[in-house]
Amino acid sequence: MKTIWFDRGHSVRNALALIRAGANGRVRLIASHPYADAAALAAADLALIEPITADGYRDWCLDMCRVHGVDLFVPGMRRDLIAGDAAAFAALGTRLALPAAPDMLDLLDDKWAFMDAVAAAGLPVPQAWLARGGDDVRRAVAALRGQGLGACVKPRRGVFGAGFWRLEDERPLIATLMDVDARTIGVEAFAQALDDGQAPDLLILEYLPGHETSVDMLADGGRVVSAVARRKERVGQWVESEGEAIDLAAATVQLFGLSGLINVQMIEDAAGQLRLIEVNTRMSGGCLNTVFAGVNLPWWHVALELGLAHADMVPRPRGRALVAAVPDAIRLDAPAPPFSAMIRDE
Template sequence: MWFNEGISAVHDALVLIREADTARELELLSSHSRPEAPSLAVADVAFPESSRMRSEEYVEWCLQTCRERGVDLFVPGRYREAISEHRARFEELGTRVLVAATPEVLALAERKDLFYASLEGVVPLPEYRVIRTLAEFDEAWAELRPRHRRLCIKPAVGIFGVGFHILNENHDAYEALIGGNGLTVAVDAFRSALAAAREPRRLLLMEYLPGLERSVDCLARDGTLIAAVSRRKRGAFQVLEVEGAAIELAAAIVAKHRLNGLVNVQTRDGRGGPRLLELNARMSGGMLYACCSGVNFPWWSVALALGIRDSSQVPRPQGDLLVAPTTGVRIVGHSSTTGEVPGGMDKSSTIQVASETSLPNGVC
């Protein structure tokens, strides 16, 4: 099975899969455009990929790679939307492609405004308006502000919370700058910036949800939620929950869009309970926390996709757990090394330089 370039959690996923694969049923392949990527150090076979290929060219390279290496399961991170469009071509080679949804739903999840619209009446949503111009902002502000104590703004397309700001009518710009509260912006300053924008983006003006935020890690199979763990932050720790309204909300999204594999649903409490923030149609960066529940999410996602295990065998996750992060590091090469990792690098050549102070299960 092959994981191509993806988020940093790929390293953790490969380690967890290897821990669960005690019978050594799987050979783990990993590729990346950066030779120092940690995932390359833990795979059985590691090889390079070019950072310069466009999506069409990259899909052809992936097809060739699956053909030459006899890949049974391909879990794409990079260009997963383009790869999912060609799933039938991979299946002709005998390669199953594990992606969260159809190409249409994957594209929909990248546009928060369209994704929200697809879920009207399905799950609780924050009240929002789509704006691009100053006139649209002023109209939406006049409509929403009387109904909500605070409003916020965020891009319709974006990840990791980039571009999110709380709008403040009594904003002290100096105190915000010195005090480090970069999430708050004055309404007048935002209006001025929007009026001066040469290429305004599509933005969401929405009610600010003041309650608890949850991150729900989900294992799904063809629209059915098989297992889920909701993570709630408590300072430097996280509390694991295995039931509640946030998980019910995630189950409704999984069913509506027939999601598959590992996905992550972000919620935040408002009036009446949790409301949807966004869907990450991939495993989350905090997936390690969820695995402390007793469910090895990466392992079960690939085991179900390959058909070597059945969903009825997935253990029930344990909740009411307080989980703390630990620090781990790994040697991935030498600082003088340049260029791409040699093609066909196998585990024996990486284990000599691989060293960890803490394995991912130490997060418990």
């Protein structure tokens, strides 16, 4: 039996559930998190409590791999602390699941560097400017307005859309404060907030008004093993197994030579042209939906990493389905079935 460890990361609970469904008892699953009430821990065979601080985290990980006989370690949010130590883990018999070398991972986390590299390769991206102060914002927005285009902003580094705002010429600050979920702010209010020079590097981007598509992919050295696209509607998502989005995502993965479970995001511009916005070198939150295309990507990812399968065994995605996520609940203080399984018709 192989042992797989996921430390604190994104969508770990979903990953563990899908891996367990595909493994048929062939693996032991370990999850770790700094907090004992994290939901992912309840989905694992063994739960570990991580150090809260980064100090000594690398050595703690090495020790846990040795003590628990970890065959595959899939690092998450603190991957940068150990990405350069694959050889040290290998000496313990642990394979470190990394989608690329540390310098490439850093480039992909840098949205400005990513867009520069993609544009240089001739792949479509929105127009973008790097902003370090209020005047940079004003100039970039003026350039976009001169083309009849909208503008938005997001941090140079970050996840989950944190720091994203759509920029409008006339929007009172009180309107923004009263409706933060609208993610819209006045250009001058935002620019003035940057005038003190304390803001991080930001990207001012052409606002893309069309549908967003997220492509979940299993890759090996830049070659696509399997890919499923999710075209996002108002509530649901169309899960699709072929099309332009998958072709564009495949070209992106090939450009950077990526491996493992990768997520490529793109949005349509006003003319309906897909434009790349970022690559996530990890499992996406919506990857769970790809099972409706007939392929369990998280399971096949770890199966290939561990040598339990080869690429030719991965099912070909098929069909098209409209899907949506639904809320669930679990009990943390004792074993219990999922909330959905506890509901009974009276």
